[in-house]
Amino acid sequence: MRRAADGLRRVNVAGLLTMLALLGVWETAVRAASLQLTTLPPPSAVAARAGDLLLSGTLVADLLHTLQVTLLGWLLAGVIGVTLGLFLGLWRPAWRWSMASLELLRAVPPITLVPMALFVFGFSVRTELTLVVYASTWPVLVNTLEGARAVRPELRDVARTLRLSRWQTLRKVVLPAAAPSILVGLQLGLSLALVLAIVAELVGNPAGLGQGLVLAQLALRPEEMFVYFFTIGLLGIGLNAALRVLVARIPGTTPYGRRES
Amino acid sequence: MSQAGPGSTDAPRTVACRCRGASVELGIGPRSRCILDSVDLDLLEGELVSVLGRSGSGKTTLLRVLGGLLRPAAGSQVAFHGQPVDGPPQGVVFVFQNYAASLLPWRTVDKNVALGLEGRLPAEQLKTQVAEALETVGLADRARDYPWQLSGGMQQRVQLARALAMRPRGMLMDEPFGSLDAMTKASLQDQLQVVHQSTGATIAFVTHDIDEAVYLSDRILVLGGAPATVVHDIRVDLPRPRHQLATKELPEFLRLRRQVHNAVIGAG
Numbered sequence: 001m002r003r004a005a006d007g008l009r010r011v012n013v014a015g016l017l018t019m020l021a022l023l024g025v026w027e028t029a030v031r032a033a034s035l036q037l038t039t040l041p042p043p044s045a046v047a048a049r050a051g052d053l054l055l056s057g058t059l060v061a062d063l064l065h066t067l068q069v070t071l072l073g074w075l076l077a078g079v080i081g082v083t084l085g086l087f088l089g090l091w092r093p094a095w096r097w098s099m100a101s102l103e104l105l106r107a108v109p110p111i112t113l114v115p116m117a118l119f120v121f122g123f124s125v126r127t128e129l130t131l132v133v134y135a136s137t138w139p140v141l142v143n144t145l146e147g148a149r150a151v152r153p154e155l156r157d158v159a160r161t162l163r164l165s166r167w168q169t170l171r172k173v174v175l176p177a178a179a180p181s182i183l184v185g186l187q188l189g190l191s192l193a194l195v196l197a198i199v200a201e202l203v204g205n206p207a208g209l210g211q212g213l214v215l216a217q218l219a220l221r222p223e224e225m226f227v228y229f230f231t232i233g234l235l236g237i238g239l240n241a242a243l244r245v246l247v248a249r250i251p252g253t254t255p256y257g258r259r260e261s
Numbered sequence: 262m263s264q265a266g267p268g269s270t271d272a273p274r275t276v277a278c279r280c281r282g283a284s285v286e287l288g289i290g291p292r293s294r295c296i297l298d299s300v301d302l303d304l305l306e307g308e309l310v311s312v313l314g315r316s317g318s319g320k321t322t323l324l325r326v327l328g329g330l331l332r333p334a335a336g337s338q339v340a341f342h343g344q345p346v347d348g349p350p351q352g353v354v355f356v357f358q359n360y361a362a363s364l365l366p367w368r369t370v371d372k373n374v375a376l377g378l379e380g381r382l383p384a385e386q387l388k389t390q391v392a393e394a395l396e397t398v399g400l401a402d403r404a405r406d407y408p409w410q411l412s413g414g415m416q417q418r419v420q421l422a423r424a425l426a427m428r429p430r431g432m433l434m435d436e437p438f439g440s441l442d443a444m445t446k447a448s449l450q451d452q453l454q455v456v457h458q459s460t461g462a463t464i465a466f467v468t469h470d471i472d473e474a475v476y477l478s479d480r481i482l483v484l485g486g487a488p489a490t491v492v493h494d495i496r497v498d499l500p501r502p503r504h505q506l507a508t509k510e511l512p513e514f515l516r517l518r519r520q521v522h523n524a525v526i527g528a529g
Contacts, residue, residue: 154362157330160348161355162377162427172376176367 041223046230049223058212063231066197066208069125070239073132074193078186081137085144085182090174095145106142110135110196118204125207128200135196136189143185147178183247190243194236209235275342277431277463278304278327283337284488285322296322297333298488304431309457309464311474313525314484320467321435323484327465328355328433341431353431354424358439360417364408371395371404374423394426397459398452414445418452425456431463438473447505450477454502471525475517476503483521485528493524 023043030042041049053059088095088102113134121127151174159169175182201210209232216224285297296319304310314320325331326339329349333339339346341353349355354377357363364373374391382390395401398418408416417437424432434453438446450473457464468474474481475497483493497517499508508514 152362154357154359155365157355157357158363158365158376160330161328161353162423163349163351164377168380172379173365176365179367 039222041226045223046226049221050227050230053224053227059227059231062207062209062212062228063235066194066201066210066232067235067239069128069132069208070190070193070197070235073129073197074136074186074190076129076133077136077189077193078140080133081140081185081189082144082182084137085141085185086148086170086174086178088141089145089148089178090170102141106138110138110192111199114199114203117200123204123206125205128197128205128207131196131200131204132193136193139188139192140182140185143181143188144178147181147185148174150181151177187240187243190239191236194232194239198232274305274307276303277306277308277342278302278465279338279340280327281338283323283326283339284334285319285326285331285337286334287322295488297326298486298490300326300490302482302491304463304465306430306463307461308479309466309477310480310482311478312465312467312482312484313469313471313474313521314489314528315525316469318484318487318528319489320469320484323489324355324433324435324465324467328353330355350431352427352429353433354427354429356417356420356424356432356434356437358436360413360420360437361408363420364416366408369405369407370400370411370419370422373408373419374426376423377427390426390428391422394422397425397456398422412445414441414449417441417449421449421452421456425460429460429462432465434464434466436467436469439468439470446473451505453477458502471518471521472509475499475514475521476505476508481521483524483528485525492528493521495521495524 027042027044030040050059088098110131113131117127117130121130155173155177156169159173164172197208198210198213201208202214205211209228213225213228213232216222216228280300280302283297283300284295286293286295288294300323312320312323322331326333326337327341327346329339329346332347341350344350365376368376371391374394375387378387378390392401392404395404398421400415400418400422403411403415408419411419421437438449441449453464454477456462466474466477478497481493481495481497482491483495484490485492495517499511499513499517
């Protein structure tokens with residue numbers, strides 16, 4: 001009951017109205033000047049085309065492909081990033097020996113890797129997945145590393161005096177202490193995963209929403225381009241919202257003790 | 262030698278903690294500084310010994326050496342019940358000054374207290390030991406709360422309970438009541454007395470509060486000099502149990518207070 005009321009209150013009415021108003025302006029502007037703007041379809045045409053694409057199933061198939069690659073790549077990046085981040089954060093020699101290389105690699109924008117991935121893997125899903133994993137590993141790795149290094153020395157002393165094993169210290173002290181930082185990294189990584197999946201589909205892997213966008217452009221169907229444009233946006237919003245719901249369900253990541261109140 | 266301490270018997274008490282020639286140098290190279298210089302001390306079993314000294318005199322460093330958190334220089338000998346200390350010894354627990362930073366904020370009070378017991382005891386016994394420890398410090402009804410929901414004094418009691426739950430033979434306390442208000446401090450001092458009497462644990466208690474040291478201790482060690490050594494070793498033969506008002510009005514308490522005060526001032 002209370003949750004439903006909270007949900008209603010959380011809907012940003014003003015924000016929705018602005019959105020509707022913008023769509024209205026767009027619609028009337030295109031209709032009023034329809035001769036000069038043949039490449040800009042009115043929202044009503046975009047909506048109609050979206051209906052067609054939904055019915056034919058292509059939009060859903062494209063969406064599922066992009067969603068799958070994004071999530072799979074992001075999960076792989078999460079495992080790699082957290083593992084490497086903990087290793088580098090907890091073992092000083094590893095950090096000292098690798099930090100310079102990592103800083104250099106991290107400075108290279110992941111998109112730069114597109115030609116190389118294409119060269120190695122060709123126009124394939126492997127190209128797409130490689131790019132997604134590479135790009136979204138970085139924020140996870142860096143945030144995990146910093147979270148692990150930022151564990152307060154007092155907590156390390158507590159773990160030592162209670163004679164916790166290395167594994168217990170990692171699991172019961174370091175990981176929970178670093179969890180907020182790791183989650184931030186995962187959230188950044190998810191946004192990047194989607195970006196790189198779309199980029200790869202635009203230029204590398206002929207599949208998914210990115211390819212749908214390119215095909216619509218080549219076929220001179222502007223309203224279809226806008227359908228893909230909005231679908232990609234909605235996917236981004238959906239992924240972020242899903243992650244937030246998921247995080248809130250992990251015990252210990254909600255503000256401490258709010259669960260019971 | 263041991264007429265006064267709690268639980269004292271006529272038999273000579275064994276040495277719980279022995280420290281010989283403990284030196285500590287902190288820092289590396291030309292910037293290093295000698296903190297402790299060849300400290301000798303013995304803590305008898307069941308004894309409550311305060312370590313006093315001015316701020317920066319090396320009290321905490323000494324406690325960390327005894328607790329195996331800090332490795333002293335080569336040639337130093339530290340042992341707990343005959344076992345050389347190389348890392349935190351079994352049966353010794355630490356109570357840190359900064360209670361807020363020493364509790365795990367994502368764990369409830371009872372889970373914090375259970376931290377050192379998990380995986381080492383059967384579930385039932387773990388429950389009992391945690392409940393007993395919380396009962397002892399008077400926090401049984403706050404077991405399901407998170408640390409941030411408790412006052413500072415209560416948080417420090419949680420830390421004390423976490424130590425007690427381990428059923429320790431030795432407790433090392435680093436200015437545990439230093440940042441608490443006077444009333445909370447007095448009540449925790451009396452709680453510590455009860456714990457000390459009932460467990461018979463050997464306790465080393467670092468403080469900069471002279472009244473607190475005299476009130477609680479069987480013996481007071483005064484650190485002084487740079488690098489520091491034990492410059493005074495003062496017996497406190499006040500009757501137990503002690504009382505916040507009655508004990509502090511005894512002429513012997515006042516005499517000791519003055520003696521310790523002069524010792525600390527003179528120690529420089």
